[in-house]
Amino acid sequence: LWEVSSASKARHFKWEVGYVFWSPDCVESAVIGINGQFPGPTIRAKAGDTIVVELKNSLPTEGVVIHWHGIRQFGTPWADGTASISQCAINPDETFVYRFKVDKAGTHMYHGHYGMQRAGGLYGSLIVEVAEGEEEPFHYDGEFNLLLSDWYHQNIFDQMAGLSSKPFRWIGEPQTLLINGRGQYNCSLEAKMNGSSSACDTSSSSCDVEPVVLPVLPMKTYRLRIASITSLASLNLATGNHKMTVVEADGNYVKPLAVDDMDIYSGESYSVLITTDQNPSSNYWISVGVRGRLPKTQPALAILNYQPNSPSMAMSSRPPTTPAWNDYARSRAFSHKIFSRQGAPPPPQNHHPSVPHRQIALLGTQTRIDGHIRWSINNISLVLPSTPYLVSMRYGLKGAYGAATKPTESLPRGYNVSKPPTNPNSTEGGNVYRLRFNATVDVILQNANALADNVSEIHPWHLHGHDFWVLGYGEGLFGEKDAARFNLKNPPLRNTVVVFPYGWTAIRFVANNPGVWAFHCHIEPHLHMGMGVIFAEGIEHVGKIPDEAVGCGMAGKMWMKPPRVKH
Numbered sequence: 322l323w324e325v326s327s328a329s330k331a332r333h334f335k336w337e338v339g340y341v342f343w344s345p346d347c348v349e350s351a352v353i354g355i356n357g358q359f360p361g362p363t364i365r366a367k368a369g370d371t372i373v374v375e376l377k378n379s380l381p382t383e384g385v386v387i388h389w390h391g392i393r394q395f396g397t398p399w400a401d402g403t404a405s406i407s408q409c410a411i412n413p414d415e416t417f418v419y420r421f422k423v424d425k426a427g428t429h430m431y432h433g434h435y436g437m438q439r440a441g442g443l444y445g446s447l448i449v450e451v452a453e454g455e456e457e458p459f460h461y462d463g464e465f466n467l468l469l470s471d472w473y474h475q476n477i478f479d480q481m482a483g484l485s486s487k488p489f490r491w492i493g494e495p496q497t498l499l500i501n502g503r504g505q506y507n508c509s510l511e512a513k514m515n516g517s518s519s520a521c522d523t524s525s526s527s528c529d530v531e532p533v534v535l536p537v538l539p540m541k542t543y544r545l546r547i548a549s550i551t552s553l554a555s556l557n558l559a560t561g562n563h564k565m566t567v568v569e570a571d572g573n574y575v576k577p578l579a580v581d582d583m584d585i586y587s588g589e590s591y592s593v594l595i596t597t598d599q600n601p602s603s604n605y606w607i608s609v610g611v612r613g614r615l616p617k618t619q620p621a622l623a624i625l626n627y628q629p630n631s632p633s634m635a636m637s638s639r640p641p642t643t644p645a646w647n648d649y650a651r652s653r654a655f656s657h658k659i660f661s662r663q664g665a666p667p668p669p670q671n672h673h674p675s676v677p678h679r680q681i682a683l684l685g686t687q688t689r690i691d692g693h694i695r696w697s698i699n700n701i702s703l704v705l706p707s708t709p710y711l712v713s714m715r716y717g718l719k720g721a722y723g724a725a726t727k728p729t730e731s732l733p734r735g736y737n738v739s740k741p742p743t744n745p746n747s748t749e750g751g752n753v754y755r756l757r758f759n760a761t762v763d764v765i766l767q768n769a770n771a772l773a774d775n776v777s778e779i780h781p782w783h784l785h786g787h788d789f790w791v792l793g794y795g796e797g798l799f800g801e802k803d804a805a806r807f808n809l810k811n812p813p814l815r816n817t818v819v820v821f822p823y824g825w826t827a828i829r830f831v832a833n834n835p836g837v838w839a840f841h842c843h844i845e846p847h848l849h850m851g852m853g854v855i856f857a858e859g860i861e862h863v864g865k866i867p868d869e870a871v872g873c874g875m876a877g878k879m880w881m882k883p884p885r886v887k888h
């Protein structure tokens with residue numbers, strides 16, 4: 322399955338993860354870097370290549386893993402980089418070799434998947450170009466990569482302590498939005514560019530308020546690869562006078578869609594094409610603003626720099642404004658307009674178009690356990706076991722993950738999604754759904770009111786190991802009649818999808834990838850508070866798990882053999 326064909330090649334990387342002092346937004350703190358860099362180095366490969374990352378953990382007291390977000394890991398489920406799910410965390414001073422194939426072109430990312438290390442800065446871009454001799458189904462003259470993130474001044478240990486405290490201490494909104502790891506805290510880049518000397522506090526010597534600059538030539542077409550790896554924020558990117566045409570979402574081609582601005586949720590990636598058809602004597606702003614939560618964070622700005630203008634010349638126009646944070650109608654309209662590109666195979670439809678092999682409904686609610694605030698799915702809040710699921714299932718260690726308790730998979734009849742839960746108490750669990758190998762699975766993600774009255778939040782859900790078709794969205798409680806309205810003709814294939822407040826989102830995938838796969842809200846604090854489930858399929862087809870992935874929890878103890886004593 323993972324033989325390297327003659328045209329493709331192995332790309333080797335040697336990485337060391339460690340704390341580095343960094344000033345992502347002019348405020349210095351310890352950030353998790355790779356080879357001394359934040360964000361981590363960009364990986365570029367071609368479809369069919371094998372990526373080999375030799376990862377050394379130089380964090381002094383923490384384990385680490387890296388998840389290759391968007392890569393399906395066919396045949397290599399142990400390389401998915403999820404602590405307690407696909408592998409044991411790599412201990413300090415130890416090295417783990419990630420070896421996996423990137424089978425198709427796409428704009429992806431990688432990031433930590435242990436504790437809240439992603440929010441601590443452990444992330445970067447992973448870009449897969451089409452295979453040698455192949456062509457993208459659209460033309461462009463050049464490309465830029467925009468990795469979007471949000472940044473907190475409170476370190477992740479304080480954040481995690483707050484989330485598990487009684488009373489609960491919420492992390493709040495991020496201080497700064499970053500583009501390619503750079504942002505400006507408490508600083509009006511716009512005012513600074515227009516010559517106001519008091520616009521930014523540049524007293525910190527390590528401060529670099531320079532914006533991200535995209536140098537372009539007039540009358541050319543550029544591909545912007547845009548990915549969001551935010552901890553919390555939902556984003557909107559606006560290009561003002563330049564129309565964008567969306568052509569790729571999460572590594573899959575989509576029906577070209579022309580827009581002035583676009584929403585991007587954490588875990589999503591897009592490619593858009595822009596044509597530099599504006600007056601070439603000016604430069605232009607690109608704005609990135611917050612959606613879905615009352616923003617307390619300034620928009621991030623980048624500059625479209627028409628050559629040969631100086632990148633620092635005064636701007637002749639204001640930055641485009643992103644839509645109002647709570648204009649959900651606009652967000653829905655955007656999501657509803659993403660379709661697969663013509664010619665993409667439709668989802669399997671089995672006997673009857675609306676009858677899948679299995680339907681799993683997941684009701685996400687905010688709940689309490691012993692007074693601690695948690696997020697729960699069907700009233701179970703995900704707590705990961707000490708033995709990785711992949712290991713315990715492959716070796717039949719049933720006691721290791723609560724195999725006896727099966728989570729439910731239907732919605733409580735008549736559940737009132739517009740009110741806080743009547744039973745706000747939940748329990749902890751391993752939340753494993755075992756799927757029949759090759760089954761077609763529909764998942765209904767149901768949103769509801771949180772603990773406080775009149776609050777329901779956005780949750781972007783990310784599936785590991787698969788792409789899925791987005792069959793539809795709706796408001797209120799999902800009902801069987803809604804399945805008749807599923808889009809089975811041209812639903813987009815994605816790996817991350819948003820669930821809107823008080824609404825539902827339906828997806829379909831084929832359980833054809835032997836392994837154990839996380840499916841979770843991509844908001845870092847929400848996952849940390851239990852908002853996820855585990856899908857397991859085709860375990861009998863999983864090959865030999867590398868020894869380095871196995872030595873923890875129950876497996877670690879069982880593998881220990883006492884030395885033979887000579888008498």
Ligand SMILES: O=C1O[C@H]([C@@H](O)CO)C(O)=C1O
Binds near residue numbers: 771778847
């Ligand atoms: O998980 C969350 O907790 C807070 C709030 O619901 C309780 O303080 C919030 O905004 C979240 O997204």
